[in-house]
Amino acid sequence: MYQNFKSFLSEELASIEQAGLYKNERIILSPQGAIIKVSDGKEVLNFCANNYLGLSNHNALKEAAKSAIDSHGYGVSSVRFICGTQDLHKQLEAKIAKFFGTEDTILYAACFDANGGVFEPLLTEEDAIISDSLNHASIIDGVRLCKAQRFRYANADMEDLENQLKKAQAQRFRLIVTDAVFSMDGNVAPLDKIYKLAEKYNAMVMIDESHSAGVVGKTGRGVTELFNLKGKIEIITGTLGKAFGGAIGGFTTGKKEIIELLRQRSRPYLFSNSIPPMVAAAGIKMFEMMDESNDLQIKLHENTTYFVKGMKAAGFDIKPTESAICAVMLYDAKLSQEMATRLLKEGIYVIGFYFPVVPKNQARIRVQISAAHEKEQLDKCIAAFTKVGNQLNLPLTPSKGVRKLK
Numbered sequence: 089m090y091q092n093f094k095s096f097l098s099e100e101l102a103s104i105e106q107a108g109l110y111k112n113e114r115i116i117l118s119p120q121g122a123i124i125k126v127s128d129g130k131e132v133l134n135f136c137a138n139n140y141l142g143l144s145n146h147n148a149l150k151e152a153a154k155s156a157i158d159s160h161g162y163g164v165s166s167v168r169f170i171c172g173t174q175d176l177h178k179q180l181e182a183k184i185a186k187f188f189g190t191e192d193t194i195l196y197a198a199c200f201d202a203n204g205g206v207f208e209p210l211l212t213e214e215d216a217i218i219s220d221s222l223n224h225a226s227i228i229d230g231v232r233l234c235k236a237q238r239f240r241y242a243n244a245d246m247e248d249l250e251n252q253l254k255k256a257q258a259q260r261f262r263l264i265v266t267d268a269v270f271s272m273d274g275n276v277a278p279l280d281k282i283y284k285l286a287e288k289y290n291a292m293v294m295i296d297e298s299h300s301a302g303v304v305g306k307t308g309r310g311v312t313e314l315f316n317l318k319g320k321i322e323i324i325t326g327t328l329g330k331a332f333g334g335a336i337g338g339f340t341t342g343k344k345e346i347i348e349l350l351r352q353r354s355r356p357y358l359f360s361n362s363i364p365p366m367v368a369a370a371g372i373k374m375f376e377m378m379d380e381s382n383d384l385q386i387k388l389h390e391n392t393t394y395f396v397k398g399m400k401a402a403g404f405d406i407k408p409t410e411s412a413i414c415a416v417m418l419y420d421a422k423l424s425q426e427m428a429t430r431l432l433k434e435g436i437y438v439i440g441f442y443f444p445v446v447p448k449n450q451a452r453i454r455v456q457i458s459a460a461h462e463k464e465q466l467d468k469c470i471a472a473f474t475k476v477g478n479q480l481n482l483p484l485t486p487s488k489g490v491r492k493l494k
C-alpha cells in the first residue's frame with residue numbers, strides 16, 4: 089500500500105513546490121529577540137516575530153521558569169481533571185481573568201485548542217455561529233466541530249454582519265465570533281459596532297485576542313480596553329505564545345458559567361496535557377509585570393507609530409494598522425518574495441505573504457514591530473526597505489505604476 093501512497097504524496101509535494109507554495113523553514117540559532125542569529129551565523133534584525141513586548145527572552149520570565157522547575161518539576165504528566173492541576177495553573181487562570189476583567193479562565197495547551205474546544209460544548213444545531221470571513225484557522229476548525237448553523241460575514245463588514253444576524257433570528261442562541269486583530273492587515277475588529285449589533289439582534293460575542301492581548305489598548309488589555317468594553321464580552325480566547333512571553337499555552341476567559349461548562353465538556357481540555365509548571369510560573373510573573381507598569385506598551389505604540397510614519401514618508405503603501413502589524417503592500421507575489429530575500433541580505437528578517445494566505449494581487453511584506461526594537465533598528469529597517477525598493481523599481485500600487493522612493 090505505502091508504495092502507491094508514497095508516489096501520491098510525492099506528486100502532491102511536487103505540485104506544492106511548483107505552485108511556489110512550499111514552506112521552507114529558516115533556522116534560528118539564538119533566542120528570539122530584536123536581533124537573532126540565523127543558520128549561517130549572521131545576525132539580522134528580526135521583524136517577523138509575534139514577540140510584541142520583547143518578553144520571549146526576558147530575564148525575569150526565565151528566572152521564574154527556572155525556579156518553577158525546581159519547585160514544581162518539569163512536567164505534570166496528566167490532564168487537569170485527573171492529577172494535572174497545580175497551584176500555579178489556578179493562579180495563572182486568576183491572573184488572566186484579572187487582566188481582562190473577566191469572571192473566570194480555563195487554560196489550554198494552545199489557543200488553537202481553546203478555539204477548537206469552545207464551540208462544540210456550548211452550542212447545538214438549534215443555535216447559530218456568525219463568523220468573520222477572515223477568522224483564524226483554529227476558529228474555523230472549532231466551528232466545524234460544532235453542529236450550530238453557520239453564518240459568515242465579510243471581514244469587519246457591519247452591514248453584512250447585520251444581514252447575517254437577521255437570517256439567524258430563528259435560532260435559539262446566537263454567537264458572533266471574530267479575531268480581535270486580523271493578522272494579515274493589522275486592523276482591529278470594530279467591536280463597538282459588533283457589540284451594538286449583538287444587543288440589537290440578541291446575540292453573544294466571542295473575540296480571539298491572540299494578536300491584540302498585551303498590544304492593543306493603552307495598557308495592553310486588548311480590544312475590550314480599546315473600545316471600553318472590558319467585562320462585557322461573553323468569551324475571549326487568547327494565547328500565551330505571542331506577546332505574553334511566546335512559550336506555549338492558550339486560554340478562554342469570560343463568563344463564569346461558560347468557563348465552568350468548558351471544564352466539564354471541552355475536549356482539548358479534558359483529553360490533553362496541562363501546560364508545564366515553568367510556563368505557568370513565567371506567565372504569572374508576566375501578568376505581575378503587566379500590573380506594575382505599561383512601559384512596554386508605551387514603547388511598542390511609539391515604535392509602531394514611528395515605523396509607519398517613516399515608511400509612509402519614504403513612499404511605501406502601508407495598510408492602516410491599529411496593532412503592531414504593518415502590512416507593506418507590494419501586490420505582486422514574486423516581488424514580495426524577491427523583496428524579502430533581498431532584505432534578508434541587508435540584514436532585515438521579514439516574510440512576504442501572497443495568495444492563498446492573502447487575496448490574489450494583495451501580496452505584501454508583513455512587518456511586526458516589538459517593544460524590543462530600538463529607534464535606530466527601526467531606522468535601519470526603513471532604510472533597507474527604501475534601498476531594496478529602489479533596486480526593484482517598486483511599483484507602489486497597480487494604478488500608480490512605477491515610482492522612485494525617496
Ligand SMILES: *Cc1c(COP(=O)(O)O)cnc(C)c1O
Nearest residue numbers: 198199200224296298327329338
Ligand atoms: C496565533 C493564533 C492562534 C493560535 O495560537 P497558539 O497558542 O499558537 O495555538 C489562534 N488564533 C489567532 C487569531 C492567532 O493569531
